[in-house]
Amino acid sequence: MSGHLSEEDLVLHHYGEPGREDAAAHLEACAECCARRDALDRDLLAVVDEAPEPGERYGAELWARLEPRLDAPRVAAFQPRRLLLPAALAASLVLAFLLGRHTQSPPGPSPGPSARAAHRERVLMGAVEDHLERSRRVLVELAGAPTQGAAVNISAERAWAANLVANSRIYRQSAARAGEARLADVLDELERLLVEIANGPAEMGPEDVRELRERIEDRGLLFKVKALQSQVRERAQKRDRPRTVS
């Protein structure tokens, strides 16, 4: 018989999810795990469904509210309005940069991009790189927290993550619209983690740190972010490189 079942093994077993293959056999033979399984079942039994039953007419009422919206122009739902202005500005900059790959002036004696456009691109490249760097630093800070001893206060990192989330979303959407699937995917992964950190507890215990570290490592997130940073930097350097006349 292999080692005892972990809480995760028991949760998977409770919900009938695939997990450790010998879980059922182990439970039959091990009184200790059996007791832990019973305790888990008892605790989860206490999590009862409290959702109210809507009235019989609810469907009709929902339709009455919904129908006038069916032809309405689409609006971005669930977006905090106060974030729209800076986010929109950031989005337009990102979009301009990403699309700029396809609209570079041809080499030759014709005038290059205007000084204003070049300046805007430099600002943007700095913004994207800065965002990636700040996000990376939050993850590095948290993943580097002690995995032994008392819980650590992560209020500062939480606030930091919360600030990054809004921009992350807008960068991701812009990247997706510009066909930058890889950038959008990494930003999406980053955003999900940042949201969890921003909304998580103000303290992280050693186990939480280990879990976070594992998640970051499993996904190779730090590596992906670093690779993207290099890519952005390379693009910026290519654009800044003076064009030669052949």
Added chain:
Amino acid sequence: MAGEDAAFVERARAGDREAFRFLVERHGRNVYRLAYRITGNQGDAEDVAQEAFLKAYRSLDRFESRSNFSTWIYRIASNCAYDQLRARARRPEDPIEGEQGPLPIESEGASPERLAAGADLRRQLTAAMRRLTPAERTAFVLRHHEGRSIAEIGAALGLDTSAAKHSVFRAVRKLRAALQPLAQEALG
């Protein structure tokens, strides 16, 4: 029912609003209940139900006729509810109906009577659910109350299977830590 739904979806695709109305009226209550379980309040659940059907209406062309409309609308609603939780979490200063911050642990005030312990347990459950992250709460509700598999949860929320699984694990661990003493009292 699934076959009948498919016929209504076809008609709705062709522009028949009455057909879509039928689908809303048939599935509206279940979608609302799912949204309530995830968001935990009536206002958000109502918004999510509307948003989910609106998205479904606008995506009817992408609905595969072999699929089940009920599964499809559940998936859309789960995603809308998850987005709603994330959006709410980003603006914690917004007042949420019935939510005035975490409830204190009240184990010392619990009555020895099972009924009283049960009431305390429900209050504690509400508070503990509120403290879960959006991913944890949504994944847990979909697994525990809706009976969706980890793979389905990952697909619905755009998470990989490992992330969905760990969200459920963390939710269970946190809920158990909050509920254990009271659960023993109420059910023991």
